[in-house]
Amino acid sequence: MIRFFLGKLLYLVPTFLGVTIVAFGFVRVLPGDPVLLMAGERGISPERYDQLMQQLGYDQPVWWQYLEFLGRLFRGDLGESLVTKSPVLSEFLTLFPATVELALCAIVLATLIGIPAGVLAAVKRGSWFDQISMGTALIGYSMPIFWWGLLLIILFSGVLGWTPVSGRISLLFFFPEVTGFMLIDSLLSGQDGAFGSAVAHLILPTIVLATIPLAVIARQTRSAMLEVLGEDYVRTARAKGLPWRRVVGVHALRNAMIPVVTTIGLQIGVLMAGAILTETIFSWPGIGKWMVDSIFRRDYPAVQGGLLMVAAIVMAVNLIVDLLYGLINPRIRHV
């Protein structure tokens, strides 16, 4: 097991180096730069432009800038935002809990609905439930998130008035951040109604962010179940006279879960991508919205630091999923 773990870890080193190149290169490949955007319609004289670029250290050759970036990175320093002048790492860490809270709620919702729906669709293959749920999953998968979010806001917040429009909690509540997770902080605050308000604010963004993973999980569960249900041991179990519910729930589902767990683990990347749009629509102060703002401002250190952190987190989660997989299925360890 330890060899398996070390082997996986070793793979991460070149991957991470590759990510640093992509993160560093991405923002520089985009046309335009922070100085030009700041000057705006007024324009800027070439002398002043050179002076500012030099002040920011962008007059150096790109490879040199990259090495400097790597050097600072190994000292745990992601640099300072060009715009806010605050350390990128501290900005990231301030905003990250909001994204994690939303992503966790979304993945829990997607799993809680996606797995039973997939199982039921597989068991009742070809039924109206199967048709409708898989049709819905396809729609969910293809839904433009931005449009979907606005639609929900207009219906549930605008027309029906059931949910708040945006934000993390009602502005009436004001308490210091302890964990950065609003659900926890609102409980810790002891203020009446704060937790309820935090939950209410989470509903719509959770639904929007969960939509794509939900569709993927439901479809994956269905196909994994179908495969397992056709296996000999399932037939044997049925032939032994075990109740159908037990065959599906224990014999089939447990085996079908292996690819589903992997799928859920892989959704972390999808969630991060989805968070960018979801957070923008719901004014959710997480890293997705922050990255969008930073890209628009060509805030090089913020974009490259943010990309790197997100990539590192996705890699870490995938590593954990791999390890779990190894635990669930011992055969994997020797491959």
Next chain:
Amino acid sequence: MTGYSKLLMTAAVCLAAAGAQAKTLVYCSEGSPEGFDPAPYTAGTTFDASSRPIYNRLVEFEKGTTNVIPGLAERWEVSEDGLQYTFHLRPGVKFHTTDWFTPTRDLTADDVIFSFERQRDASSPWNQYTAGISYEYFNSMEMGTLIESIEKVDDLTVRFNLTRPEAPFLANLAMDFASIMSMEYADQLAAEDRMSDLNQQPVGTGPFQMVAYQQDAVIRYRANAEYWNGKPPIDDLVFAITTDPAVRLQKLQAGECHVMPYPAPADIEAIRADENLTLMEQPGLNVAYLAYNTQMPPFDNPQVRRALNMAMNKQAIIDAVFQGTGEAAKNPIPPTMWSYNEEIEDDTYDPEAARQMLEEAGVTDLSMKVWAMPVQRPYMPNARRTAELIQEDFAAVGVDVEIVSYEWGEYLERSSAEDRDGAVILGWTGDNGDPDNFLGVLLSCAGVGEANRAQWCSEEFSDLINQAKATSDQEERAELYRQAQVIFKEEAPWATIAHSTVFMPMSNKVQGYVMSPLGSHQFDAVDIAE
């Protein structure tokens, strides 16, 4: 007391105040401020959250106008030669007492000098108080070369010595970058080795003081009870940062905020129809234009430029692109600005005459590029659509148009190049309400290769502008600017397209809101009806 317990105390005080029916105004702002020190920034979003609520300037813009009125200086004198400005400060002005600073003295000349010297003097430790900082407004308003020295005459008197007479100087001092900071607070930050907090934990003299900023989410302010101009009617001011205009409107309609800026043009009719909302509007201090490159043939010939101007159906653009929320522009400055020349006649839309003029100028089979901005700006809702309409109009007089576009930063840079190929759609929003801020910046010879996208250098025009800049009498200046507009119209370096209308939707409960022609959003005089 620890930071947290202080925050808790503040929260408790806020809640207690809420019990006593504190009036809280919620403003759905359009973005996060870049920081809370206005000097290094150029974005209106940042100024709305920093300089306008928190700080004051020596002089201020009168609400709803671009007139300069006393601010922290209650009066001032200008020497005969226009080279010396002496400001007499208001006595007894208090800086904010916050969780992070308790002032021991009132505003003095030292604070004024500090506020400018840190931007002016590269050797000041405050010039680079965080790495890579620069003062773009101070620099682009040429304050560095304009101010020769600033001297303290006494505690409440400060004198600016200029290198040349410059009439817009006073208006410049009302701009955001000229906000007055506390030198005592700066000294404290320096002593505690946390200078960069100047940009995070502001201390000013303004109508509101900052309580807390939750990044990208909420900014909370409390009314300054000791404000020299009287405590604002509301007790708390909250900015709920909401980037999407459709979501802002939903929040406004759901009662989650009281005021929102920048509605989507497509939503204007729905807002008008909503009986719980009030829609304020006013002509923006802006202009959208198409700038020819007057250095490149055949656009170096004014007759060609005038002919193309006559081929453009401006009204069709106003109707289709601005959806009626704008007015056709005939001058480079908006009609709300002093010195606007009413007597100028706009080019009539006449494709036939345009075609003839082009022929007379010997221009046939002309192909040209029209540049369309990739972004929406307050003066231009949709540049692509505008370019397409221009393309049709020009095709009608036999001119073939290719529409090009670039990423915004690149667009701004490439469009400045003197050898640029094609005519550029762009615009401008005024910084300080002074005509020089349009005519001087955008059209003088000094701006060629930068903000002067027409690359147009008329000595006659530039002489008038420079003369006006050095004249202190406003009526004399206005006359010079009116003459300059005549030359502009004859030479036609631009096709002036439109001045857009700015909208401000708000709840019916909001009272006393006054729109600023300069586009800033201020709440010191606003009240909420119970």
